[in-house]
Amino acid sequence: xxxxxxxxxxxxxxxxxxxxxxxxxxxxxxxxxxxxxxxxxxxxxxxxxxxxxxxxxxxxxxxxxxxxxxxxxxxxxxxxxxxxxxxxxxxxxxxxxxxxxxxxxxxxxxxxxxxxxxxxxxxxxxxxxxxxxxxxxxxxxxxxxxxxxxxxxxxxxxxxxxxxxxxxxxxxxxxxxxxxxxxxxxxxxxxxxxxxxxxxxxxxxxxxxxxxxxxxxxxxxxxxxxxxxxxxxxxxxxxxxxxxxxxxx
Amino acid sequence: xxxxxxxxxxxxxxxxxxxxxxxxxxxxxxxxxxxxxxxxxxxxxxxxxxxxxxxxxxxxxxxxxxxxxxxxxxxxxxxxxxxxxxxxxxxxxxxxxxxxxxxxxxxxxxxxxxxxxxxxxxxxxxxxxxxxxxxxxxxxxxxxxxxxxxxxxxxxxxxxxxxxxxxxxxxxxxxxxxxxxxxxxxxxxxxxxxxxxxxxxxxxxxxxxxxxxxxxxxxxxxxxxxxxxxxxxxxxxxxxxxxxxxxxx
Numbered sequence: 015x016x017x018x019x020x021x022x023x024x025x026x027x028x029x030x031x032x033x034x035x036x037x038x039x040x041x042x043x044x045x046x047x048x049x050x051x052x053x054x055x056x057x058x059x060x061x062x063x064x065x066x067x068x069x070x071x072x073x074x075x076x077x078x079x080x081x082x083x084x085x086x087x088x089x090x091x092x093x094x095x096x097x098x099x100x101x102x103x104x105x106x107x108x109x110x111x112x113x114x115x116x117x118x119x120x121x122x123x124x125x126x127x128x129x130x131x132x133x134x135x136x137x138x139x140x141x142x143x144x145x146x147x148x149x150x151x152x153x154x155x156x157x158x159x160x161x162x163x164x165x166x167x168x169x170x171x172x173x174x175x176x177x178x179x180x181x182x183x184x185x186x187x188x189x190x191x192x193x194x195x196x197x198x199x200x201x202x203x204x205x206x207x208x209x210x211x212x213x214x215x216x217x218x219x220x221x222x223x224x225x226x227x228x229x230x231x232x233x234x235x236x237x238x239x240x241x242x243x244x245x246x247x248x249x250x251x252x253x254x255x256x257x258x259x260x261x262x263x
Numbered sequence: 264x265x266x267x268x269x270x271x272x273x274x275x276x277x278x279x280x281x282x283x284x285x286x287x288x289x290x291x292x293x294x295x296x297x298x299x300x301x302x303x304x305x306x307x308x309x310x311x312x313x314x315x316x317x318x319x320x321x322x323x324x325x326x327x328x329x330x331x332x333x334x335x336x337x338x339x340x341x342x343x344x345x346x347x348x349x350x351x352x353x354x355x356x357x358x359x360x361x362x363x364x365x366x367x368x369x370x371x372x373x374x375x376x377x378x379x380x381x382x383x384x385x386x387x388x389x390x391x392x393x394x395x396x397x398x399x400x401x402x403x404x405x406x407x408x409x410x411x412x413x414x415x416x417x418x419x420x421x422x423x424x425x426x427x428x429x430x431x432x433x434x435x436x437x438x439x440x441x442x443x444x445x446x447x448x449x450x451x452x453x454x455x456x457x458x459x460x461x462x463x464x465x466x467x468x469x470x471x472x473x474x475x476x477x478x479x480x481x482x483x484x485x486x487x488x489x490x491x492x493x494x495x496x497x498x499x500x501x502x503x504x505x506x507x508x509x510x511x512x
Binding site for chain 1: 353371372373384385386388410412414417418420421422424425426427428429430431432433434435436437438439440441443444446447448449450451452453454455456457458459460461462463464465466469470471473474475476477478479485488489492493497498500501502504505508509511512
């Protein structure tokens with residue numbers, strides 16, 4: 015049985031705690047949260063403390079707090095010789111206070127408050143300063159998911175950046191498509207099957223090979239007609255720049 | 264039984280023919296193709312003609328040729344008083360030769376040669392100059408799909424433009440994400456669950472509400488670090504412009 019203590023009460027902490035509770039091989043030892051009441055609906059109150067000095071030794075401390083607080087919270091853990099990991103994509107492992115054995119357990123997925131996340135499909139990016147600790151992280155991650163990646167702090171920064179393009183920016187393209195629909199009294203529903211098909215295609219075809227549309231066809235007549243339809247200067251500029259980028263690849 | 268004649272032998276014609284053959288209420292009467300051999304693997308050769316004047320009267324002619332050829336091919340149909348429709352997103356209904364009853368049956372999906380498309384999930388955008396013909400188009404479309412939209416030529420142009428954002432441009436964001444991965448020796452596989460989750464989210468949350476990431480959080484520190492990592496001026500420019508666009512919404 016692996017004992018785990020979680021620090022934090024935000025989205026990631028919430029989902030992590032729920033998933034730890036479901037695993038027979040993992041034992042949730044304690045939770046540290048400044049506000050106990052954020053978590054009493056999912057765990058017994060006696061497991062939660064708002065006094066960080068009350069934390070006991072454990073196999074692993076998982077610091078699931080905002081990026082800016084990782085350094086301070088990890089430094090406040092007073093138990094000596096412990097493994098302390100954070101869960102942030104964009105923060106180096108060394109942000110954790112130097113007195114601890116260090117690691118990172120980064121789950122590459124968006125966590126919303128209301129929707130339960132199925133961790134079995136989530137990629138886990140693991141890093142640790144000590145080989146034995148990395149093995150422990152792998153054992154923990156494998157109880158949730160088969161998608162395990164050993165990624166150092168520099169690569170993790172790049173994963174986070176790549177996800178901004180493939181997730182945040184792709185979503186903004188959906189939002190711009192929705193705006194065009196609204197401007198012409200067309201239900202956005204009409205685009206959803208296409209959005210899903212385009213995403214599913216990545217499973218068997220590299221995005222560059224899957225590219226379709228007027229830009230890659232060099233269909234200058236359609237491109238000109240589209241630019242004429244776009245009255246919003248912001249959408250025009252984006253249309254031009256991405257069309258150019260597709261054509262230059 | 265509705266009799267259908269298809270003109271064309273490209274991707275859309277190919278998928279349409281395969282799907283018509285599966286329907287008990289639809290009868291494939293003839294196919295016109297300049298090169299018969301493109302289709303002999305899916306239909307008996309006696310159904311195919313390369314002589315457009317050999318076409319017989321039918322309930323509907325579906326012109327599934329490239330946009331530029333719609334006008335000419337439809338004009339070459341010599342049978343009088345027929346319903347002739349095209350399948351193009353970005354072409355007005357009136358491109359069809361004036362002597363015919365006119366219509367459009369536009370399927371909003373990407374068609375690849377090798378992958379069978381399940382039409383039951385495809386949105387059908389219908390238009391016709393005559394109410395009775397529109398009813399016939401609806402009957403035909405309903406044999407394939409429940410997603411029927413009555414969309415005029417102007418709206419269809421806008422649907423096509425919206426799809427460029429939500430499909431072509433979103434896919435290019437995947438491609439840029441893949442490039443960032445490659446540059447840092449990270450397998451692109453790591454992004455696929457996130458890509459799929461982001462697309463699936465549109466089913467229950469408007470893209471604007473679903474927006475996450477450093478831009479919408481106004482996390483200027485992360486944005487600055489990302490821009491510093493991006494050495495490629497093209498990716499930098501796209502990162503800046505889309506970040507600005509997200510923040511202005």
